[in-house]
Each structure stands twice: as structure tokens, then as C-alpha cells.
Amino acid sequence: MGEDYELIIGDKRYSSWSLRPWLALTAFGIPFKETMIRLRRPETLSEILPHSPSGKIPVLKTGGLAIGDSLAIIEFLAEQHPNKSLWPADRDARAIARSVSAEMHSSFQALRNEFPMDFTSSLGFPDNASGQARADIARIVAIWGDCRRRFGGGGDFLFGAFSLADAMYAPVASRFRTYQVELSEFGDDGSAARYRDTMLAMPEMQAWEEAARAE
Ligand SMILES: N[C@@H](CCC(=O)N[C@@H](CS)C(=O)NCC(=O)O)C(=O)O
Structure with missing residues (x-):
């Protein structure tokens, strides 16, 4: 090992x-x-x-x-x-976890450029956010809601228990807080907001935040 x-x-x-x-x-x-x-x-x-x-x-x-x-x-x-079990144990869940992780890795350029991660700041929603950045947010809200609904029954994360898919989306949870993104305006029925809060409440995310403040 x-x-x-x-x-x-x-x-x-x-x-x-x-x-x-x-x-x-x-x-x-x-x-x-x-x-x-x-x-x-x-x-x-x-x-x-x-x-x-x-x-x-x-x-x-x-x-x-x-x-x-x-x-x-x-x-x-x-x-x-x-x-x-870094990826979900179930084959179907694992396939979708990999799919949404790859999508995070290869997509959402507008969101990444216009809402850069700034873990310790509270900046508010940018007035000049582009249509593409807004579409990126809506797509992520849809992914989170879909994963929670289809695979999230066994816990509070995208696939129930914490998995690598959650690690891939962790910076987005921080961005949504930093830029005060009102997820209900992007189609959220409440599940994406709850998931964002679950991520931000992880002790490991709080340890990262504390270290970021100390930098
Ligand atoms: N596709 C790469 C992206 C890595 C990347 O862009 N890293 C940035 C920091 S977050 C970097 O190293 N930038 C170099 C620099 O700022 O000089 C990955 O998934 O790890």
C-alpha cells in the first residue's frame, strides 16, 4: 500500500x-x-x-x-x-459518481472564471454574471438534486455516504456561500441548499477554512 x-x-x-x-x-x-x-x-x-x-x-x-x-x-x-469505498460501492451509483466528477473536472468554465473560489470571503452575487455562468449553476443544482434523489438515501451526501464525488464538488459549495447564490432561483427544491450546508459543515471543510483564515 x-x-x-x-x-x-x-x-x-x-x-x-x-x-x-x-x-x-x-x-x-x-x-x-x-x-x-x-x-x-x-x-x-x-x-x-x-x-x-x-x-x-x-x-x-x-x-x-x-x-x-x-x-x-x-x-x-x-x-x-x-x-x-472512496467511490460508491454500488455499480450504477459509482458510474454516475464518476460521470458527475468528470463533468465537474471538464466543465463549468464560466462559473470557475466568474466565481473563483475565495474560501474565507463573503462577496455577494456579481451583477454582471454571464448567462453561461448562470446555466452552470443551474446544471450543478440539477446534478446535486438528481444524485440526492436517486442515490442519496443512505446519508446526506450525493451518494449517501461521503465519496469522491463530494470531494470534486466541495469548492462549489464554498463558491455558493461566498457569492451568496440563491439556489432556489436556479431550480433548487431545497435539496441542493441542504447539500451545500452539509458540505460546509464537514469538520474537514471547517479545518480547511480555519487554515485558510490563518494564511
Ligand atoms: N486540471 C488540474 C488543474 C490544476 C490547476 O489549475 N491548478 C492551479 C491552482 S488551483 C495551478 O497550479 N496554478 C498554477 C499557478 O497559479 O501558477 C487539476 O485538476 O488538478
Whole structure:
């Protein structure tokens, strides 16, 4: 088992891609060493490059490997820890969990650009939010509601128990709080708002927030 893990992350206030594998490791109780590199500084790239030839973080270092990209990292963790059910155990639920995680990873560009993660701020809804960003929010509300309805019966997360799909959407819960997104205006029947609150109440998310405030 690759128990010797070092996760290279960015600032907790801003680095949404770092939060995903960090939350997966932390919530599943997998020990790791954390190394933080401050983003948006002149020295940022030269500090990242020795760990990550792509110049991007997060990176998971283990057994001589440097695994880049949040989705590849969490898939590696799922393979390494099969007994912890990082993905849902049920085949259908697992397929949809992977599908919505891939959609998070490859989509929602407008939301990401116009509502960047700022974990510790309260900024209000931007007046000039584009139609595409609004469509992104509506799609995420639909995903959350659909997963909760079809697969969420066994708990408060998208697939009941906490899974990697929740780790992938964790930064969105923070964005919805930061930008005070009124989810009912985007088709929410209440389930997406409850899910956002579940995510934000996780002790691991609160630990991330506390560390972001201390940065
Ligand atoms: N697709 C990548 C995206 C990684 C990414 O864009 N990371 C940002 C920080 S959140 C980064 O490393 N930026 C480098 C910089 O700001 O210099 C993933 O899923 O991990």
C-alpha cells in the first residue's frame, strides 16, 4: 500500500483544485504530509516545477511517482484503498459518481472564471454574471438534486455516504456561500441548499477554512 503520501497544494483560500484531493485524503482518514506553495507570487512557478512538470498543483508524491491532476490523484487513491469505498460501492451509483466528477473536472468554465473560489470571503452575487455562468449553476443544482434523489438515501451526501464525488464538488459549495447564490432561483427544491450546508459543515471543510483564515 502506498502509505507514504505527500500532497503538494496551493493556498487554502484560493486553490480549489487542491481542496479536492486534500478533502478526499482527510475525510477518508488516509495519512499524508502536506506541502503548501503560495500561488500568485513571482516565485510560484519555480517552486512548483521541481514537484510537477506541468507547473500545476495539486500533485501527489508517492513511491517515486509524482501524480498530477486532481482527478488522476483521487482515482489513484481509490485504487490504493479499495476497502475504504472512496467511490460508491454500488455499480450504477459509482458510474454516475464518476460521470458527475468528470463533468465537474471538464466543465463549468464560466462559473470557475466568474466565481473563483475565495474560501474565507463573503462577496455577494456579481451583477454582471454571464448567462453561461448562470446555466452552470443551474446544471450543478440539477446534478446535486438528481444524485440526492436517486442515490442519496443512505446519508446526506450525493451518494449517501461521503465519496469522491463530494470531494470534486466541495469548492462549489464554498463558491455558493461566498457569492451568496440563491439556489432556489436556479431550480433548487431545497435539496441542493441542504447539500451545500452539509458540505460546509464537514469538520474537514471547517479545518480547511480555519487554515485558510490563518494564511
Ligand atoms: N486540471 C488540474 C488543474 C490544476 C490547476 O489549475 N491548478 C492551479 C491552482 S488551483 C495551478 O497550479 N496554478 C498554477 C499557478 O497559479 O501558477 C487539476 O485538476 O488538478
